[in-house]
Amino acid sequence: MNALYLKRPTMRPRTRERGFTLIELVVVIGIAAFVVSAASMAVITMMRLSPQSSNWAIALRQVQDTGYWISRDVEMSGGDITIGDANPTFLTMVQPQSTPPNWTIVYETEAMDGGLKRLIRNNQTLAQRNIVAEYLSPPTAAYDAQTGRLTMTIAANSGGTVVTKTYQATQRVPTQ
Numbered sequence: 001m002n003a004l005y006l007k008r009p010t011m012r013p014r015t016r017e018r019g020f021t022l023i024e025l026v027v028v029i030g031i032a033a034f035v036v037s038a039a040s041m042a043v044i045t046m047m048r049l050s051p052q053s054s055n056w057a058i059a060l061r062q063v064q065d066t067g068y069w070i071s072r073d074v075e076m077s078g079g080d081i082t083i084g085d086a087n088p089t090f091l092t093m094v095q096p097q098s099t100p101p102n103w104t105i106v107y108e109t110e111a112m113d114g115g116l117k118r119l120i121r122n123n124q125t126l127a128q129r130n131i132v133a134e135y136l137s138p139p140t141a142a143y144d145a146q147t148g149r150l151t152m153t154i155a156a157n158s159g160g161t162v163v164t165k166t167y168q169a170t171q172r173v174p175t176q
Contacts, residue, residue, distance in 0.1 A: 055159035
């Protein structure tokens with residue numbers, strides 16, 4: 001009679017089973033939680049800073065537009081520049097043209113809510129009125145007739161964010 005040989009089962013690792021251990025899952029969940037919290041903090045920060053950045057950009061643009069237009073007109077002016085009290089006339093200047101009449105440019109301020117001003121460029125010869133900038137504090141200026149240099153300080157306020165710049169513009173041909 002043949003003896004039946006019974007094999008005893010041995011404890012061998014099962015190589016066919018695949019999966020993650022509990023420690024691996026805990027580590028992955030921890031890393032994912034860290035990444036999600038960092039991303040959400042970045043989004044919250046951007047949402048908070050966006051209005052501030054927007055207000056700063058608006059105020060800066062208003063100041064730059066004012067500086068550009070007034071500097072451009074000062075360079076082209078050939079006569080005396082008269083500074084008003086900014087209520088409503090801020091600046092008056094004459095630009096000589098190749099054919100008469102010469103242009104008279106007047107910068108006027110117009111009241112807005114909150115004590116802020118709107119700056120308007122008024123070409124009186126051509127009867128053209130353009131809004132140059134808004135949300136301005138009353139601008140200040142000083143003119144030196146000997147050098148033909150105008151120095152002006154312009155401040156704009158948008159949503160509580162204030163941007164202030166000082167510009168200098170010189171006439172191409174100073175008045176004598």
